[in-house]
Amino acid sequence: MKITLERVNENFHFQMQNERGHIVDVDARPAFGGNDMGPSPMELVLMGVAGCSGIDMISILKKQRQEITSFKAEVEGERVPVGEANPFKTIHIVFFLEGPINEDKAARAAKLSFEKYCSVSKTLEPTATILYKVVLNGVELAN
Known part of the structure; x- marks a missing residue:
């Protein structure tokens, strides 16, 4: 790469x-000192977490023949000073899924993404805590 x-x-x-x-x-x-012509590198990191886990979740749910009519995510990162840098301490991600999707399968897809498949979150795991929620058809699922 x-x-x-x-x-x-x-x-x-x-x-x-x-x-x-x-x-x-x-x-x-x-x-x-920039011109705001694109996201910052740290915003790209959050986008990477959302994109990576989103690909995982949709892939898992498709294999389970779940019909996803809408898939969205919101990601927020909390940063802390470490010397002159400000790395992420905690990253919160909420997935919003709609469709006739089995609750257990939706929750399991998110769990598998973060615990096994998402290379971006695995890269960040040693230094940042990643917390996630799944909201299915307007109802928050238990992790």
């Missing part, structure tokens, strides 16, 4: 590209 980065402007706007040609813009907020 390889990513290339190219500076776009005189500040912190970068375009990153993977080996397949997909491009993502990254920038800093104006408060940090």
Whole structure:
């Protein structure tokens, strides 16, 4: 796996590209001298957690022949100072699923993602606590 980065402007706007040609813009907020032309690197980390676990969950539920009519997630990260850096201490993710989905299968899909399959959360696990909830058809499921 390889990513290339190219500076776009005189500040912190970068375009990153993977080996397949997909491009993502990254920038800093104006408060940090950027132009807000894309998400920050730390926002990309949260997006990575949501995307990775989302792919896992949908894959698991599809294999179980569950019909997903809507799938959304919200992710929030709490950061703490460690020297000059501010890494994530805790990441909270809530999945919102709709459709005729078995509750146990939805809860198990999330559990399998975080405990076994999601490489992004496994990468962060040594330094950040990842907490998740599943809301199925408007009802929060027990973990």
